[in-house]
Amino acid sequence: MFLKKYLSDIFSAVASLLKGMRMTGYYFTHRKEIITQNYPDNPELMKLPERFRGEVVMPHDENNEHACTGCTACELACPNATIKIITKFDISPDGKKKKALDTFIYHLELCTMCNLCVVACPTDAIKMAQNFEHSVFDRSKLTKKLNAPGSKIREGIE
Amino acid sequence: MLKILNTNHSQLTTHMFEEVATTTEGDLVINVGPQHPSTHGVLHLLITLSGETIKNVEPHLGYIHRSIEKMCESLSYRQFIYVTSRMDYLSSHINNHGCALCVEKGLQIEITPRARVIRVLMDELTRLASHQLWWGAMAMDVGALTPFFHAFREREAINDIMEETCGARLTMNYIVPGGVMFDLHPNFQNRVKEFIRFFKTKIDEYDDLVTGNIIFQSRMKRVGYLSKEDAISYGCTGPTARASGVSCDIRKLYPYEVYGNLKFDEIIETGGDCFSRYLVRMQEMRQSLSIIEQLIDNIPDGEFQTKTKAVLKLPKGEFYSRVETARGEFGVYIISEGGTTPYRIKFRSPGFSNLSALNHMAKGHKIGDLVAIMGTLDLVIPDIDR
């Protein structure tokens, strides 16, 4: 009786191990199932979904115009003080003073990619870009100015 | 007189000393962590050994303390949610969910049926991803490396779905007070269905590869026993408590969102050992799959977000809400003074209470079993330390 149990224990143990080994053997002989891949050095292979949050950018159109009014809603929405908006006063042709964006400072090293600034912006002036390779040799390079030099606000955006 | 007092005093101190001290001569005190692969994070365990038998385990915390609760006091009700992704980063979506529920309770807003279903779908996908990672990591802890790669292969599919809809893979910040941040991606339904088909075959492979394995079973069975009474008195929740026979699934007991209308079982095992905890999580994966299957074709149309005020102000008072994360009960307690930021926030994280039972479970076992016990507790250290 004891011997019988002893032997059946051994057989069921070996059977359970073989069951696992069968899987290992399957993957060993089916090379198509291998799913690891090399780091995508070729950027064309690296297609990230358009919602992927890599960094905040401010799109400019062909006339070097953006949609930012300098309202600071994004600055207030950001939890980490990543954004600093510096405003100036533009004098419009009819002599009125109008608040406008001077510099949009973005500290990439502080950003947690939470998307709250993009959601908060009333004019959709900023969006998330898919770039994820952010390493640089000097941390001062991480502080960016998002509005392009000489850019101005697009006509008709209040 | 003085002499007698003195003797009493010294007797008293000796007595106290014996109670407090755990080491005797010949014992070995070793440190595991804070940088040790099997603690899955910066957990420091001070272990007293007698030979190879564990006499005492003392977890030391604080290596990843970021004072999240204090930080939240200076953040607005929209902003503080993203921070909670950094607590239990494997079920970050469910943490966000708990916070949003608490804020919504304070604001007394109803969210749309579509947002409810989206939230639950994402919760269950997160739970699946978390359990998959746990399965791989735990098998690796007890010496099987292959499952780790299998688990990550399946988890990758979920992460891709998350990335497409939420915009991030781990710290999603997809839930906002009043609903969710974006609508579902047009591909979402198809990709989730594809994933379900794919994962159903793989979960059977999980069982073949690990569950039935005799070496694995003998490492797991009758190790780290936690009785029902102890599980309750240590405040364990989640799969850890359910493996000891405690019914504690918040989704069943206090249903939130659409959980009340869904058909799923609360998995309860009565063994209380490591293997029971393993079985609970394995079966929970199948339950999560069935919840996703029930919902994926029945996503109601409509808005994904209710309109809320630009600046959220909670009325004066105290609010508490809780959700079931992959590790147990996660509670959010907000005290509001009527301002735009909370006066005080307290998070009840499941990992902390589950860890407190570790000493009780590990006593008397060999040091190799400690790794297995910790593996089945599914500890995430930033969740414990906050």
Ligand code: SF4
């Ligand atoms: S993504 Fe979040 S952290 Fe980054 S700038 Fe926007 S609001 Fe700030």
Ligand code: SF4
């Ligand atoms: S980016 Fe948008 S929110 Fe920020 S200052 Fe410009 S217009 Fe306002």
